Amino acid sequence: MSAVRDSVMERGVPDGSRMNADSRLSVEQVSYAYSPNPSQAPVFTLEATSFQVKSGEIVAVLGPNASGKSTVLKLVAGALQPLSGRILLNGMETHLMGARLRAQKIAMVQQESQLLFPAKVWEFVLQGRHPHGKSLRFETESDVTIAKDALGQVGAHHLMDRWMDQISGGEKQRVILARALAQQPTLLLLDEPTLHLDIGAQVDFLHTLKKLTIANKYAVLIVTHELNLAGEYADQVVLMQKGKSLRVGTPSSVYQRDLLEQVFQTQLVVEQRVNGRPRVSVLEKSE
Amino acid sequence: MQPLTLGKVAVRCGILAVILFVVVVIALKFGAVPVSLYGLAKDLIGVLIGRSSEISSEYGMIIREIRLPRIAMGIFVGASLSVAGTSFQALLRNPLADPYVLGVSQGAAVGSILALVIEPHIAMRPEIAAVFTPLGGFIGATLTVLVVFFLGRYRGEIENRTLLLSGVIAGMFLGAIISMLITMLPSSSTRGITVWLMGDLSTPMPPILAWVLRTGFFVCFALIYLTASDLNLLLAGEKEAMHLGVDVRKVQIVVYLAASALTGLAVSVSGSIGYVGLLVPHVMRLIFGSDYRMLLPAAAFGGAIAVVIADTAARTVAAPSELPVGAITAIVGAPLFIYLLRRKLA
8 A cells, every 4th residue: 555655654644634623514404306397296305415524534335326326426415405404514514605615625436537638637637736726827836736635645645647548547546636635625525535446445435535535534425335335444334225314333233234225225234343343145046 | 636726817818918919010010001019019008008009100009999809809809709608618518618609699690681781771870880790790699598508498497408409400490581681682782791601800899899898808707707606516417516516507697698708799890700619628737727717817818818809800811802700610620629639529
C-alpha cells in the first residue's frame, strides 16, 4: 500500500481536514417522492429515513436496485430537496447551501467521468480546487500543493502527467477520489465507486479510503452493491428496500440471514468472522 | 503540473494580437490603390494611439473610410462567431456545435428578408432605413433564441439534448420559410439575399451599427469569460459541475443568451459566414488546449484573423468582382475540418 505509506510519510493532509474533528451528517426523518410529471402520482417514494455519519466514519447504504440508495445520496448531496425532514451537515441544511459553499463541504465521487475533450490527470485533480477559487479561478501555488498532496494520498502521484483517457479503470477511480480530496470536504459521498473495478482494485480502493477517512476525519457515505466490501470496511450500514430504510447499525448487527434473504430475494449464508466482520455467500438457486 | 496563470493568458493573447495586427496591415494593402506596407503599419499604429488625422492624405480616405471599417467589421464578426461557437460547444457538450446550430442564423435571415421586403413600402427616416435590415435580422434572431430557449426547457431546467433538438428543428423550419420567401418573392426584392445567406462583408455598416457590434461583442465576451472556469467543468457534465460548485443553471442561461446575442449581432450585419464558429475553436484547442480561460480569448483572436484573411481573399482572388466571404470560409473550412477529424481518429 504505497498510497498509505506516501500519505503517512508526506503528512500531506489538506488543511481543511484538520477542522473536521467534530463534523457530522444528520439525516432526520427525510422523505422524498419522485414523479415524472407534477400532475401524476409519484412513481417512487422514499419513506422517512434517519441515520447519522460522524467524522472518521464510513457509512454504507445497501440495498437492491430501485431501493432508494441513489435518492438518499442525491438528497444528502443537496441536489434534491426533501419532501419532509431535514439533512444537516454541521447544523446547515445541505439543499439550502449555495453551490459553491456546498462544494467546499461536500465532495462526490461518481463513476467514470465522460470527458468531451482530453485532460491531463493534474488538470482533472485541480478542478477540485474550483469551489475555493476566486473569480476566474486561476489556481494558486497552494492549490497546486493541495492537488499534489491529494494525488499522493491516493497513491497516484506518478500518474500526474498522464492523460485521463489513457489510464486504467482502477487508476481513474483513484484520480477521481483525489479530485474529491482536493476539495477539502468534510463529507465525502461515493456512488458505487468500485463498480467497474476488479476485486484487487476494489480492496485497494476501499483500503485507501478507510485510511484517509480516519487520517483526515472525513464523514463518508458510500452507496454500494458490494455486501462483503461494505461488511469489511463500513462502520455502519443502512439497509434499504423499496424506498424504506429497514435497518441501521453495524454490519454484524444488520447482516442477518433472514433479513438479507428477504431484501435481496436470494438464498445466502452469513458467517461472522473472527475480526467481528460478517461475510455473505450466495447459495446456488434451487429450482 | 503547470496550471494556467493570468500571465500566460496575457502573453499568448499578446502574440495573437501581434499576428492580428500583421494580418490587418496586409489586408489593408490589398485593393485597387497600391499602398506601401511600411507606411500602413506606421499609420495603423497612429490610428491605434488615437492620432488618425496623421494618415497621409493621398490614401487616408481609402484606408479610413473604406478598407479599415470593413476590416473592423470582419474582426468583430469573426471574433463573435468563434466565441459563440466555443461557448455552444461547452454549453451543449457537443464538439460539433457551431453558432448556427440552434437556428439563430436562420431566424436572423428570415427577419432580414422580411425587412428587405417591407422596407420599400414604408416611409422612414434615412438613419433608420440604414439599419433597417440588420435590425430585422436581429429581431428575427432574438425571437428564435427565445422560442428555442422556451422549447428546450424541461421542468424549468435547460436540458442540453432537448435544447439542441429544438434548435435544429427551429433551424429547419425557418430554413423552409427562407426557401419559400425566396421562391415566392419577385427577384428584384430578394437581390443580394443569396449572397447575404452565404455571408458577406461588402455592405458598409453605418457607424452606429459598428458601435453596436463592437460594444455588443465586448459585453457578451466579458459575460461569457466570467464563466470560463465554470465552462471547463460543464464539459464534464452538469452533475459533476454542480458537485464542484458551479451554479449550473445560472451559467447555462448567461452563456446561452450571450452566445446567442453574439451570433445574432454577427449574422445581422454579415449573413451566416460558415465554418468559422466551428473550426476556429477546434484549431485553437489543438494549439492552446481546452481550458476555456485561454480558449475563449484565443478563439476571439483566431476568429478575427480567419475572417479578415478570408475577406481579403474574397475581395482579391476574383478582382474586380467580389466573392462572398462565406464561400471562401466554406471552401477552406470543409477540407480543414475533415483533416482535423481524420487526425483525431488517427
